[in-house]
Every structure is written in C-alpha cells, then in structure tokens.
Amino acid sequence: MKIVNDFFKYDYHDRGMVKWQGFYLSDHTAALNKQADAFNQKLQYKPQQSLEVITAILATAYSKQCEVTIQLNQLDRNHRNLPDITTLIHGYNANEIVIDVNKFVRIDDIRNVRYGSE
Template sequence: MSVDRSYLQSKAAREYQDRKMAKWMGFFLSEHTGSLKKDYNTGEAVYERQSPQEKMMLLSQAFTQKLEIRFTYIDSTKRTTFINGIIDVFDFDKVGVRVEGAYLFINMDDLIRIDYEE
C-alpha cells in the first residue's frame, strides 16, 4: 500500500519509503533479549552454560597464567553466584579459588561460566 505524497514540495518527502517495522527492530531486539535472560519463575538472570571443553580450556589457561577470572556458578542454596578470584587448585571435578584471603571450592558440575576480568 502506497501513500500519495504528490502534494508535497520536497522530492525527498514525496519519494520517502517507510521502513515499517524495521525502524522498531532495534528497540524490540533489546527488550526481547533482556526478557529472555530473565527466569520468569525466580526473576533471576539465566546464563548460558559453557561446554565442558571450553570451561577446561579457560580454567587451564587461567591456572597456568595465574589470571583473575570471574566465576558464575550455582551455590549450595541453588542460586546463581558470582565471584572473582585466582585459581589455586585445579582438578577435573573441582576448582579451588582464592578469594580475598579465603578459599572456595566449586564443583565443575555447578560451574556455569568463566569470564576473564577486564
């Protein structure tokens, strides 16, 4: 369906083609993405799990280089938790993290993702 704009003086205004829904896609995508990251039952953010291979690769790099990384994991109360720390113990079933002078052990099954600190 075309709109008659022949009465307008400006050629640009007469030949304007409305992009319809395309102009709203940026708004829709950000809102949609934000809502997808929420778990509607708990109201908590949902994070994509990294594959075991990806986790092992990132952990081994961080362990050998003594890098501080951010851990996203499920704690004993079944809530998503974040900590930043340096790996002191690295095993196939758990990771020992030094956090502010204390140690925390995280089971590999509870580990959701690992991100390098910037």
C-alpha cells in the same frame, strides 16, 4: 479527656500506610528502581558453556594467573542465581578448582566462566 478518647475510639480511622505514600519523592523512587535494575542485571543468567570451554578457560587462567569471573548453577532462596565469583584459580584437584583459601568449587557446578571481572 473523655471527648478525646471517644474521638480516637469511635470517629478516627487511621489510613495506615496510605498517609505515607506522598513522602516518596520521584527522585528517590527513580534511584531505587535504578539500583534494583543494576542488581537484577548483575544476577542474570549467562549462557551455559560446555565442559570443554569451561576447562579450557580455567586451565589458561590457572597457568597465566589471570582473574576469572564464575557463575555457578546454584540458586538462592528466591530462586535467583548467586552473585558471580571473581577470583584467581589457586589450584585444582580432580574435578574441582581451588579458589580463595581452601575453598573448592566443582567444575560441574559452573555455568559460565570468563576472563577478568567483566
């Protein structure tokens, strides 16, 4: 038993994560890269629209009860923009719109809005 303990104490050097590198298959890595690309593409900045364009699209969507996809001018902790919000416009109040149940979004916080869930 002393020989085994001495071997692990003095002679054996663990290579850490290096020994696990061969376990990643190329198909698995390709799938992970594809998933990351799709996620990053979903979070890309859309062009900043003017206030007139944003309000016109929101007014039309509200009157026709069309779904819109909204990108906000807000970033998460990693400095990436938040996922788009796809919703109906349920109402408006001064400079805010109502989405979902009692959730308000300031029109000034909207970067881009488009019809549907494109």
